[in-house]
Amino acid sequence: MVRSPSIDKNGIRKGEWSKEEDDKLRAYINKYGIWNWRQLPQFAGLSRCGKSCRLRWKNYLQPNVKRGNYTKDEEELIFNLHNQLGKKWSVIATKLPGRTDNEIKNFWHTHLKKRTEGLNSTLPSNEKKKKSRRQTSQISKQEIDEISFESDKGREIKSPTLSEGLTGSPNESCCTELSQSYSDAPLTDLFSWVQKNGARAKSCETSDGLLSQELNIEDYESEEGSASNEMPFRCSDVSDLMAWFGEDNSVTPSIEGLGDIWSQSFETDIYMINAHEQGLSDPGLVHPSSPATEEFFLWSYDLSDVCIR
DNA sequence: AACCACACCAACCGCGGCGCA
DNA sequence: CTGCGCCGCGGTTGGTGTGGT
Structure with a gap:
């Protein structure tokens, strides 16, 4: 269900993560925290780009990440938040502890989109207007400011020297x-x-x-x-x-x-x-x-x- | 059993924001 | 002010799983 592993011209691995790579990344971050995604892979001994590491950590390896089995409450919450906020998955994710923006986005696309589309015919047309990325980002930041972030606070940042x-x-x-x-x-x-x-x-x-x-x-x-x-x-x-x-x-x-x-x-x-x-x-x-x-x-x-x- | 179509989701990609020099 | 590097977000893709024929 994932992309098959490959190596690009710069020697950077892409595609599915192996267990060994997961273990290396997990062990490294647990020891030193996240200090620079771009350079972290080199120090962790991974032939991956920083982006890939960040995504893997955030969506899969990070402690307390819940996987699958959405409850009815979660489903309703996602549905309602999406109606209120639109496709601001990162904001929605902050309201669902343990769920990542990527996972919520996937869940919405596979489970809730049809339901929303069914209701959309009754929504006012301005609900469907597309906001510019800048507008979206500014709103997100304001909303995010109102939400307490606990997950990444207090992690001591120590890079190996x-x-x-x-x-x-x-x-x-x-x-x-x-x-x-x-x-x-x-x-x-x-x-x-x-x-x-x-x-x-x-x-x-x-x-x-x-x-x-x-x-x-x-x-x-x-x-x-x-x-x-x-x-x-x-x-x-x-x-x-x-x-x-x-x-x-x-x-x-x-x-x-x-x-x-x-x-x-x-x-x-x-x-x-x-x-x-x-x-x-x-x-x-x-x-x-x-x-x-x-x-x-x-x-x-x-x-x-x-x-x- | 073989084939096909669709569902699902992990991972990739491009872009914009932000901080810093 | 400008350019650069990094990060995070949202859209998209690719490939496996699964159910139907």
């Missing part, structure tokens, strides 16, 4: 600042950092502990347009990664690369956590919410003795 990764004490600086601060980081320092992370990953007894680095380099290549050589191996050791960096002079890791490595390492840790807790060889991602997970996460990024500056 390299300094966070290195110190294990998250701060609130954004990745833009990060890229400015560390864009000149020498390659050797990157290697030190990767080696440090990699060594820890290896110690966790997972066969694919450095899967993250493989993903990172693929992403990095596509961004830099230097993908003449495909990623030649699946990293099994940090020395492979370092060797590969060293062989390819066209690759000069920047902070974006570091950020990807960082986020992917996070995902690797999630794999490891699950493997540890459940004793499974290929368990998939788990949600980083348990105290044990949090503890493991902080341990895994206790890199206070490394400085890239």
Whole structure:
């Protein structure tokens, strides 16, 4: 019932979301919140555009999203609100906790449209006049101001920064600042950092502990347009990664690369956590919410003795 | 069983608003 | 004032499910 997965010319995935992608996005947002949709996918290790991530989160992954099974009350409310407000789905959605504008819009098109059309023959003609988008938007804002928003309030916005990764004490600086601060980081320092992370990953007894680095380099290549050589191996050791960096002079890791490595390492840790807790060889991602997970996460990024500056 | 038409809905797309430099 | 980037909204699409023939 959804569009089949595809990859556009920029390497951005489209179409149906896989469970792994859902887990990555959910885990990332639960950990760091929403700070910039455009950049978030890179840091979450997703080959998706920001818009797609936003939509997936808002309409499907966000906590408390209700799915299907509209009650009679909800149906009546949608019907009445639509009569009052027209196609202002986002405003209508604020009156129905757990329902998204997209879902309400779909529900109206599939269930209530005919009913409305039946009544429309008796409505005054000005009910049918189309408002300009500007008019619609202004009205929406005024109405929205009257409605209390609880769902997204109070979520702490924390973006992962390299300094966070290195110190294990998250701060609130954004990745833009990060890229400015560390864009000149020498390659050797990157290697030190990767080696440090990699060594820890290896110690966790997972066969694919450095899967993250493989993903990172693929992403990095596509961004830099230097993908003449495909990623030649699946990293099994940090020395492979370092060797590969060293062989390819066209690759000069920047902070974006570091950020990807960082986020992917996070995902690797999630794999490891699950493997540890459940004793499974290929368990998939788990949600980083348990105290044990949090503890493991902080341990895994206790890199206070490394400085890239 | 095979085919067809329609229902359904997740995801995409384009546009406008807003904030900031 | 202007241009740019980001976000959110509403319209639309694409593909699967389902019921009828």
